[in-house]
Amino acid sequence: MSRADILEAIKKNKPQSLSLPDLSVFQHEISPEILVADFIKTSTGNMSNVVDLTTSEVDLSVFLEEFIAENFPKATKFYDTRSSGKEIPENVDFQENIDLFIAEPKLGVAENGCLWLDEGILKHRVAPFACQHTLMVIDHHNIVPTMHQAYQILNINETGYGVFIAGPSKTADIEQSLVIGAQGAVSNTVILI
Amino acid sequence: MRVGLFIPCYIDQFFPEVGIATLQLLEKQGCEVVFPEKQTCCGQPMANTGMEQEGKKIYADLAELFSDCKYIVGPSPSCVNHIREHYDIIEQTEAIRHLRKNAYDLVEFLVDVLKIDHLDASFPYKVGLHRSCHGLRGMHLSKPSELMCDIPLKWEKVLGLVEGVELAKLNRSDECCGFGGTFAVAEEAVSVKMGKDRLADHLANGVEVLTSGDMSCLMHLQGIAGRQKSGPRIVHLANILNGDKL
Amino acid sequence: MSTHSEKAAAFIKDEARTNWHDGALWHVREKRDAAASLLPEWELLRNTASHIKDNVLANLDDYLIQFEAEAKKNGVVVHWAKDGKEHNQIVGQILQRSNAKKVVKSKSMLTEECKLNDFLEENDIEIIDTDLGERIIQMRKEEPSHVVLPAIHIKKEEVGELFHKELGTEEGNSDPTYLTKAARTHLRQRFFEADAAITGVNFGIAETGGVVVCTNEGNADMGCHSAAVQIHSMGIEKLLPKAEHLGVFTRLLARSATGQPTTIYTSHFQKPQKGKEMHIVIVDNGRSEQLGKEDFRNSLKCIRCGACMNTCPIYRRSGGHSYHATIPGPIGAILSPNRDLKKYSDLPFASTLCGSCSDVCPVKIDIHEQLYKWRQEIYKHHELPKSKSIPLRITGKIFENPSIFNSVGKIARSSLKHLPRFMVYNNLNGWGKQRELPEVPEYSFKEWYKKQKDE
Numbered sequence: 001m002s003r004a005d006i007l008e009a010i011k012k013n014k015p016q017s018l019s020l021p022d023l024s025v026f027q028h029e030i031s032p033e034i035l036v037a038d039f040i041k042t043s044t045g046n047m048s049n050v051v052d053l054t055t056s057e058v059d060l061s062v063f064l065e066e067f068i069a070e071n072f073p074k075a076t077k078f079y080d081t082r083s084s085g086k087e088i089p090e091n092v093d094f095q096e097n098i099d100l101f102i103a104e105p106k107l108g109v110a111e112n113g114c115l116w117l118d119e120g121i122l123k124h125r126v127a128p129f130a131c132q133h134t135l136m137v138i139d140h141h142n143i144v145p146t147m148h149q150a151y152q153i154l155n156i157n158e159t160g161y162g163v164f165i166a167g168p169s170k171t172a173d174i175e176q177s178l179v180i181g182a183q184g185a186v187s188n189t190v191i192l193i
Numbered sequence: 194m195r196v197g198l199f200i201p202c203y204i205d206q207f208f209p210e211v212g213i214a215t216l217q218l219l220e221k222q223g224c225e226v227v228f229p230e231k232q233t234c235c236g237q238p239m240a241n242t243g244m245e246q247e248g249k250k251i252y253a254d255l256a257e258l259f260s261d262c263k264y265i266v267g268p269s270p271s272c273v274n275h276i277r278e279h280y281d282i283i284e285q286t287e288a289i290r291h292l293r294k295n296a297y298d299l300v301e302f303l304v305d306v307l308k309i310d311h312l313d314a315s316f317p318y319k320v321g322l323h324r325s326c327h328g329l330r331g332m333h334l335s336k337p338s339e340l341m342c343d344i345p346l347k348w349e350k351v352l353g354l355v356e357g358v359e360l361a362k363l364n365r366s367d368e369c370c371g372f373g374g375t376f377a378v379a380e381e382a383v384s385v386k387m388g389k390d391r392l393a394d395h396l397a398n399g400v401e402v403l404t405s406g407d408m409s410c411l412m413h414l415q416g417i418a419g420r421q422k423s424g425p426r427i428v429h430l431a432n433i434l435n436g437d438k439l
Numbered sequence: 440m441s442t443h444s445e446k447a448a449a450f451i452k453d454e455a456r457t458n459w460h461d462g463a464l465w466h467v468r469e470k471r472d473a474a475a476s477l478l479p480e481w482e483l484l485r486n487t488a489s490h491i492k493d494n495v496l497a498n499l500d501d502y503l504i505q506f507e508a509e510a511k512k513n514g515v516v517v518h519w520a521k522d523g524k525e526h527n528q529i530v531g532q533i534l535q536r537s538n539a540k541k542v543v544k545s546k547s548m549l550t551e552e553c554k555l556n557d558f559l560e561e562n563d564i565e566i567i568d569t570d571l572g573e574r575i576i577q578m579r580k581e582e583p584s585h586v587v588l589p590a591i592h593i594k595k596e597e598v599g600e601l602f603h604k605e606l607g608t609e610e611g612n613s614d615p616t617y618l619t620k621a622a623r624t625h626l627r628q629r630f631f632e633a634d635a636a637i638t639g640v641n642f643g644i645a646e647t648g649g650v651v652v653c654t655n656e657g658n659a660d661m662g663c664h665s666a667a668v669q670i671h672s673m674g675i676e677k678l679l680p681k682a683e684h685l686g687v688f689t690r691l692l693a694r695s696a697t698g699q700p701t702t703i704y705t706s707h708f709q710k711p712q713k714g715k716e717m718h719i720v721i722v723d724n725g726r727s728e729q730l731g732k733e734d735f736r737n738s739l740k741c742i743r744c745g746a747c748m749n750t751c752p753i754y755r756r757s758g759g760h761s762y763h764a765t766i767p768g769p770i771g772a773i774l775s776p777n778r779d780l781k782k783y784s785d786l787p788f789a790s791t792l793c794g795s796c797s798d799v800c801p802v803k804i805d806i807h808e809q810l811y812k813w814r815q816e817i818y819k820h821h822e823l824p825k826s827k828s829i830p831l832r833i834t835g836k837i838f839e840n841p842s843i844f845n846s847v848g849k850i851a852r853s854s855l856k857h858l859p860r861f862m863v864y865n866n867l868n869g870w871g872k873q874r875e876l877p878e879v880p881e882y883s884f885k886e887w888y889k890k891q892k893d894e
Contacts, residue, residue, distance in 0.1 A: 003519040006675065006723045010500040013731030017497035021490040023683060026480065042700055094665075095631045111690070112700035125712060126664035129657045129704075147701075148686035156682050157647040160513070160710030164689075166701045169657040173572035173588070175595045176463050177615035182571060183623055184657025184704070202838065205884040206848040207877040212884035228888055234838040239831050241792065243814030243823050247835040254839070279811075330794035339472060339750060339798045341481040365465070369752045373791025375827065378869035380789060382448035385873045386457065386756050387791075416874030 028145040035110045036140050036192065043113035046167030047180050048188040054140045060193060064137075068100065071189070072133060075099035079127050082137075088123045094130035101131035101185065108143040109150050109164070115190070116154060118162035125161050129184040134165070137191045196224040197262030199296070201272045201408075202234035208408050214435035215268040215299055221435075222307050229258040237275040241374045249283050256280075256288040263295065264306065268431045270298040270328030271407050278331065299431055300406055301334055304347045309354065314436035317357030321400030321425060322348055323391065323414070324367040325407035334406065338367050348406060348430070355433055361398045368394075372413035388417045392424050402426045404433055440763065442785040447757035456594075461755040463591060468749040470698025471799065478690070488687050489803040492740035495678055496730060502645040502678045503721065509648025510719055513710045518720045523553030526722045530555060530637065530670060531562055533718055537668045539564070539634035543626075545652070545659035546570040547639025548586050548743055549672050549722060552765045555637070566637075567629045569658040571622050578605050584759025586766060587696045587745035592758050626658070636662030640673035641742070642688060643719075646681040649709035650719060653692060653702040660706050668716045671708065675726050676739040688742065691801035695744040729777045734812045738773050740802040747796035747806055753789055762786060769796035773809040776816070784822040787813035845885060852879045 030038075036054055043050050053063065061084065068075065080086060080102040092098070103122070105115035115136050117128060128134050144150050156162050169184030180186060196219055200212040219226045232255060236248030255276075259265045267273055276296045280289055303309045328334040328348070336344040352358050371377070371387025378384075392414055395403050403425045405411050411427050418424025426439060441449075451457050475481045495502060507517045518533075520526035526549075534542065542559065544550065544566055556577070559566045568577040572590035576583055578601055583589030590598075599613030608621045638659045642651040650671045652659045663669040679685065693699040711717035730736050748754045748768035759767035764775040764783060769790065775783035787810045796806040817823055837844050855863060856879045864871040882890070 001519075002521040002525060002723075005521055006519055006721070006727055007500045007503065009723070009727035010503070010675070010730060013727055013736075014499055015493075015497050015730075015733070015736065018490065018493045020494050020680060020684075021487045023487070023686065025483065025487075026686070045700070046703065109701075112693075114701055114705065124664070126661065129660045129664065146686070147689050148683070151683050151686045154682075156644075156649065156685075156707045157709055160708075160712070162707045162709075163660065164701065164705040166703050166705075168703070169655070170703055171571045171619060171656050172697075173570070173575065173590050174598050174615040174618055175593075176466065176588075176591070177595070179616050179619040181623065182619055182656040182658075183569070183626060183661055200884050202844070202848075206852060207880065209880050209882060209884040209887050213887060216888075230885055230888070231841040233841050233844040236835075236838065239835045241811070241814070242788075242827055242831050243816075243818035244828065244831055244835065245815055246818075247832060248838075251835065251838050326791065326793035326795075330798060337795070337798050339468075339475075339795060341475050341478070369791050369793035369795070371752065371791060373793075375831070376788065376791050379827065380444045380447060380753070381869040381872060382444070382451045383753050383756050383789075384791075386451050386454075387752050388874075390461070390756075412877055413874065416870070416876065419875035420873055 023148060026146065026148040028149070030110070030145045032140070035143050035145060038110040039108055039113060039143050040192065042111060043167065043190050046113045047170065048113060048167045048190050050190045050192060052192045054192055060137070064191070072100055078102065079131050081121050081123065092124055094124070094126055098131045099133060101128050101134045102137070103128070104137045106142065107150060107153060108138045109147060110143050111146045113166045114147070114150070114164035115166070116150065116162060116164055119159035128163070128165060131185060133187045133189070134168070134185040135189045135191065137193060140192055194224050195263050196226050197259040197265045198226050198228040199232065199259070199265050199267030199272070200228070201267060201269045203412065204268065204408055207412070208429065211268055211408055211429040211431050214429070214431040214437055215266070218299070218431060218435040219266065221313070222303070222309065227262060232258055235272040235275050237272060238374055240275065240279055245279065245282055252280050252283050253289070256286070256292040259292055260288040264302065265292060265296040266299055266302045267296070268299045268429065269407055269409070270301070270325060270332050270334060271409060273298045274327040274331035298328060298332060298334065298406060300347055300351050301332065303351055303434070309351070312351070312354040312434060314434060315356035316433050318401040319359045319361050319399055320352065320433070321361045321363060321395040321398065321403045322352065323370060323403060323405035323410055324348065325405050325410045326369050328406050329367055351430070351434055358433070361395070361400045363398055364394050370410045370414055372410050377413055384413070385417060388413050392418055395425055400425045402428055402439070404428050404430050406430045443757065443761050443763070443789040444785065446761035446763065447789070450758045450761055451756060457756055460592060460758060464749045464755045467588070467697060471695055471746055471749065474694040474698040474700060484687060484691055485801055485803050488691055488801055489740065491679065491684050491687060492802050495680065496676070496736060496739060499675060499678065499730070502680060503675060506643055506645045506648055506678060509646065511648070513648050514717070515648065515711065516716065516718045518718060520720055520722045520724070522724045526553045526672060526720055526724070527555050527558040529720050530672070531558065533668065533670060534564055534635055537635065537716065539668060541629070541633050542566045542635045542637060543569050543629055543633040543662040543666065544637040545639070545654060545662055546573050546589070547637065547672055548766060549639050549674050550637065551583065552724065553722070569626050569629065569662055570654070570656060571619065574622060574626065575601065582760070582765065584767060585745055585748055586743045592760065630661045630665045633662060633666040635668040635670060636666040637670045637672065638663060640671050640677050641692065642685060643673050643678045644682055644685070645678050647709060649707055651685060652706045652708065653689070653704065655703045657704050660704060663708065664712065668718070669708070669711070670718045670720065672720045672722060674722050674724070692742055692744055695746040695799065695801040725778050732777070735773065735777060735809055737804050738770065738809060740804055741770050741774070742802060744801055746799040746801065750795045750799045752793065753791070757789070762789070769806045769810070770804070773806060773813060776813050780817065780820055781822055784817045787817065845883070848883055852883070855879045
């Protein structure tokens with residue numbers, strides 16, 4: 001049986017054990033202002049559209065309604081995972097273009113613009129990939145400096161699936177020319193509150 | 194300070210002026226230089242081709258020749274690096290340990306042991322420095338562009354002590370020239386292409402004189418420049434530091 | 440089969456194209472430098488990653504057992520394959536049981552290594568590579584020439600022609616945006632039709648039994664979430680002990696690979712979707728044997744970022760296909776001889792040992808030192824061509840004897856000076872084909888030294 005053979009061969013051939021290194025050296029103390037500035041910079045670098053409402057007094061739901069009407073005027077089909085959104089049906093046909101995916105990620109990462117979504121938020125795993133555009137609303141208090149802090153806070157095993165999304169789908173497979181919207185969403189908007 | 198002069202085989206045979214400059218430079222710095230005349234080679238040509246076992250006698254003989262020198266200094270980071278890194282396959286006698294511990298490249302010796310801060314030399318040219326790989330990545334005589342830490346710039350430091358040297362900025366500061374010992378012949382096409390590209394970078398940046406601590410890289414680049422009938426003048430670092438004129 | 444040096448010479452014949460290839464990859468290397476330089480802890484991260492992998496290799500059997508147990512708890516079916524053949528059979532059986540006829544695959548060097556596509560096609564299963572670069576080379580019936588940028592050797596005009604033929608795009612249109620959109624439409628259809636999806640694995644987590652897959656296009660997710668069956672093929676060395684270790688590796692991977700701060704999607708697959716199947720195939724294929732070779736086991740730390748290819752001055756000028764192996768470049772040149780020393784005995788010599796590969800490696804594999812050590816192994820196993828070993832054995836004998844060295848040197852210098860040019864510069868002399876020999880001096884250093892000492 002291959003399982004036993006493989007494990008036996010490893011046992012025979014493996015080197016002497018070394019202890020795991022200390023990861024606490026990667027703690028970062030960063031002021032909230034710099035965190036937000038870094039997050040905006042990296043998200044923009046990943047070709048996300050970022051709207052900074054952290055110092056704004058506007059009512060979010062009013063703002064979003066206007067923002068969507070203005071920026072996605074032709075959108076008719078929505079996949080809104082927010083509690084304020086409409087109930088998502090069990091069966092969704094993702095082959096029919098869904099215009100806009102909306103979610104509130106649990107956590108953002110300043111060093112690279114990553115936003116965490118898991119099955120607790122996503123009813124259908126494919127939704128943020130199959131929808132044409134994604135819109136993420138993230139509370140700036142939930143932004144951490146690096147991936148180290150992200151993995152400390154998150155329990156990736158809490159649900160069956162989780163994903164960091166850092167921008168719209170992209171590729172550079174043809175002569176290293178950057179093309180946005182390869183296979184997943186063709187745009188990603190981040191609303192920072 | 195008794196310093197044993199180590200002159201690599203191809204410098205002995207083809208570039209005696211590099212050996213002479215090294216000897217004179219060390220003597221000017223007050224070193225008592227001895228040259229064991231029975232030396233031949235560090236054994237790298239065989240080892241890099243996979244035949245290090247055939248070089249064991251060469252390693253041992255070389256160590257024996259220098260056993261009574263406090264330091265062993267040669268104008269070739271590549272050979273010195275080979276002695277340090279790859280003389281681990283033979284019995285680590287006292288002579289071998291002494292050689293591996295006290296063998297220095299010329300520039301490294303000037304900076305780390307003699308700690309020079311003055312040179313009586315002038316060289317009024319725009320100089321392109323070829324940061325040869327074994328000196329750069331093997332011995333850290335300068336900072337490899339891909340490493341994200343501080344490493345003292347020893348080559349640049351000694352060139353800075355020569356009056357009139359203008360150090361050229363290159364598009365690729367430390368790409369390999371393509372010599373690589375027997376690679377130069379076994380992979381002739383890539384080797385020559387790499388060398389052509391290095392020369393073109395130096396020329397595009399207005400280099401008048403191309404220099405390096407390793408004569409083997411320079412021999413390769415000079416060979417290509419000679420065939421192309423174009424290229425900068427090529428001079429070993431030892432000659433510039435010794436104040437030799439073009 | 441021709442060797443690396445022959446294939447490289449053929450590649451370089453088109454010098455403009457060589458310059459283009461070299462420039463494209465150098466640009467990626469520069470982006471990597473820029474990204475790495477933004478992190479003051481970069482070198483510490485590399486050290487830490489290397490140490491984590493040391494621990495993984497030393498406890499690999501225990502971590503695999505733990506991984507399997509956790510994955511099973513999650514409802515995942517775990518399979519073990521000792522080689523590529525068994526891997527393909529396992530995948531074939533999974534597909535057969537679920538009656539899957541159409542399969543989409545995201546990028547996986549492991550399935551390339553196992554030649555999975557050929558196997559499935561022989562068994563009448565349609566397999567579509569969905570990473571854009573992979574799709575291009577699949578249509579061209581080629582192998583990837585780079586682990587991260589599989590179609591880096593192909594020009595956009597060639598893609599335009601290919602897509603015109605295969606996807607019906609406008610003739611003569613080679614605009615990357617236009618072509619990418621056409622591929623998007625083509626592939627979306629394939630995702631929704633697929634019965635099963637296959638991915639590689641970037642990291643497996645022993646603590647949770649889950650796998651992590653990183654892409655920029657989102658194609659792994661499009662496939663896995665659309666199909667009823669998802670299969671992840673994972674080499675045994677891909678494990679990390681705990682989820683927290685992902686922090687170190689996700690920070691290094693994309694920065695090393697393309698200079699991005701992260702891949703756009705970092706997907707953590709833990710459990711199957713409701714009513715669907717999730718399989719993980721754990722593959723050895725020579726890895727456990729490699730683990731036993733002290734000088735070479737570090738190569739198992741590789742996370743397939745491709746940084747060593749982008750920095751390698753030989754790879755950039757000879758193209759990935761010149762390595763005639765699944766994994767090209769410096770890392771391929773130390774992995775391949777482990778699999779077949781005779782077939783790949785040329786690869787460790789396709790290097791000047793410049794060491795840049797080791798410097799960029801995010802897990803600090805001593806690549807150039809391993810290249811040196813493979814050369815010694817190749818000589819020991821009599822795989823060094825006689826054209827190299829005989830002259831060097833003679834050279835070695837000359838170096839052993841100082842007086843012979845001196846007289847041979849004198850004769851050589853004298854002949855170089857006096858022989859007619861055509862005898863020195865001809866096609867038999869690799870040095871002299873495109874290079875001059877050094878000018879012959881009047882005297883050797885030793886002769887000069889003796890003379891001035893006597894005076």
